[in-house]
Amino acid sequence: MASDTLTRIAPLAGAAPGGSGTGEDEPRPRRRGGDVNRIAGDRVSRGWMIAVTVAMIVATAYFLIPVLWLVVASTKSTGDLFSTPGFAFADFHLWDNLVALSTYDGGIFWRWGLNSVIYSVFGSVLTTLVSAVTGYALAVYRFRGRKVLIAIVLGSMLIPGTVIAQPTYVLLVGLGLNNTYAGLLLPALVYPFGVLLCYIYAQSSVPTELIEAARLDGAGEVRIFVSMGLRLMGTGLVTVLLFAFLGSWNSYLLPLLVLTDQELMPLTVGLTGWSQSSITIPGLQILTVVGSLVSIIPIAVVFLSLQRFWKSGVTAGGVRF
Amino acid sequence: MALAAAPTATRRRKFSAAGRPWIPYLFVAPFVVLFLVFLAAPIGVAIGNSLLSQQSSGLGFGGRELTFVGIDNYIRAFQDSDFVVSFGRVLLYGVVQVPVMMIIAGLLALLFDSALVKAKKFFQFAVFLPYAVPGVIAALLWGFLYQPSVSPIIQAFTSLGIDVNLLAPGTVLWSIANIAVWSNTGINMIILFAALQTVPREMYEAARLDGAGEARIAWSIKIPMIAPAILLTTLSSVIGTLQLFNEPQVLKTITSNISSDFTPNMAIYAASTLGKDSQYSSAMAVILGVVTLIISVVILRITNRRSMGATDGI
Secondary structure, three states, X not given: OHHXXXXXXXXXXXXXXXXXXXXXXXXXXXOOOOOOOOOOOOOOOHHHXXXXXXXXXXXXXXXXXXXXXXXXXHOOOHHHHHHOOOOOOOOOOHHHHHXXXXXXXXXXXXXXXXXXXXXXXXXXXXHHHHHHHHHHHHHHOOXXXXXXXXXXXXXXXXXXXXXXXXXXXXXXXXXXXXXXXXXXXHHHOXXXXXXXXXXXXXXXXXXXXXXXXXXXXXXXXXXXXXXXXXXXXXXXXXHHHHHHHHHHHHOOHXXXXXXXXXXXXOHHHHHHHXXXXXXXXXXXXXXXXXXXXXXXXXXXXXXXXXXXXXXXXXXXXXXXX | OHHHHHHHHHHHHHHHOOOOOOHHHHHHHHHHHHHHHHHHHHHHHHHHHHOEEEEEOOOOOOOEEEEEOOOHHHHXXXXXXXXXXXXXXXXXXXXXXXXXXXXXXXXXXXXXXXXXXXXXXXXHHHHHHHHHOOHHHHHHHHHXXXXXXXXXXXXXXXXXXXXXXOOOOOOHHHHHHHHHHHHHHHHHHHHHHHHHHOOOHXXXXXHHHOOOOHHHHHHHHHHHHOHHHHHXXXXXXXXXXXXXXXXXXXHOOOOOOOOOOOOHHHHHHHHHHOOOOHHHHHHHHHHHHHHHHHHHHHHHHHHHHHOOOOOOOO
16 A cells, blocks of 8 residues: 555656556556566567568558658649659649649638638647546546446447537537537537546546645645646646547548538648549649648647657656667 | 555545535536537437428428428438448448458557567657548548559559559449558557557566567467457447548549448438438438447447456446
8 A cells, every 4th residue: 555655646746747556446557657677589580670670661661652652742733743753753843832822712721721720729728628627527526427427428439420420510500500610619529538538547647645635735626626637637638639639630521511611611621622623623633732741741740749748658668779 | 455445435535525516517517518519419419300301391382391200211211222232331341441450550569569670760650640641631642642644553553564443443442441541550559559568578578488489479468468459449440430431532522433322421421411301311320320339339248258357447
């Protein structure tokens, strides 16, 4: 019990934000800290090493080549896109293409980009807050209806968003929220998987003793949550934030149903619209290519900058070279 | 047992009688309200709506009015052979796509967990990068790679004298599956890899002392230890295949071999937008939801029997 308390208190010293306790009440610790005595497999045969390296190169080629093609294609003129080999650079038209992308239809592309940012940033922050406060309450408090709520969260994880997209659309029309920012933002806030993750993180990283201590110091429940709960759940919240962000950024079916106004569309709907129109307007083909490339960049940056954060939680302590 | 029970009891007493019993309800209120409005209500709307039908009133000039038709929409859906076939299509797709993807993701995770791979960070980034490409954009991208006029892949095959059509009636489903594998292998690999990282290394040392090779350790220790993560990723992949929409909907614009009701979700979308029949569309959505639920529960049942402790103590 003593060591249990110790590992539970450890995060208080700020040593490991979100580090999980490893008490008897948690049969499956989510990650291990300070795992340094990893065997480096020193007796691995050369043959295996070569086979694995070849396999990794093949896999990497498969996963990267389409993106490389997109980069090369973005630098071509419409004519060269169809007449030159896919991976060969032709005349460098990237700037012309970007100018065309920015000016087509009064710069509607950037409007779509702004919309995607609005939906994803506001959506993911709000989703994370709603999930965090719910998961925290489920983990920290015992109240009537708690078990029912947990069951609801688990059950609704099995109901995929796309199944209720059409009825949600019908409902939004009824509420007069179709074709509005709110109509797309609000349904995304119900994120049962996020609640479950927050519940698990709060269980493992918010120590009961700490809350009791804060209470004795006269802190209110809301303040305890805001100043301690959110901080202790840090790593987990970044994970939820990342998934919610990706979810909004990738969302397609609901915006396709809900939005008819070009000015409100996110990139996914806008770009597929262009792709569709490129059958009759050939110039749109290259704009779709360049637009796709531009739309990937911010999400790759977001992922890369957050990767250090949430992967450090996931692979904590693994000293590897 | 007694030791473990005592603190729980204390915790329970302290946390339920904190002076303000409404606090937990205040905390969960936003979620509960949003859940009721944007998850429970749409389900209710779908079920209610599915029992109605639009009937043109009078001579068909004036407005259309809704009448109660019971399960007529459901009967119509089950008799709609295109809709039934679309289920068979995504099931066939899932039976191939999910195992292929999970095996690739699992092998990669095991390799990354071993000491065999050098430059791990770069390779992991490469595998994960497609997940950062929105599914719709990935479909647009692969769409170009499937079109003979621009595709370097088809150009390469043609120069070898091989004639391939990746958008033919027989191959287009697998071209879609390829996009899904490309997009989602990375996230599944990361989840499985993270699970592998939590397995105590001491177990491998013990097995090595007993003379087990790396392959044997992977098969007999690593895979059973991460069974819950495999279950989670497989289940969400299966749910994903039933919901298939983005990729075929995007590819539909470049080939005539994808009908507007190619998958159940596309049929729902088409009935709602092209057919303007929100009631029929709702009935199809309910059917898809129920089928998804049944398949999820079956998978959970089968795997729960085999892997204990998969519930993560919830």
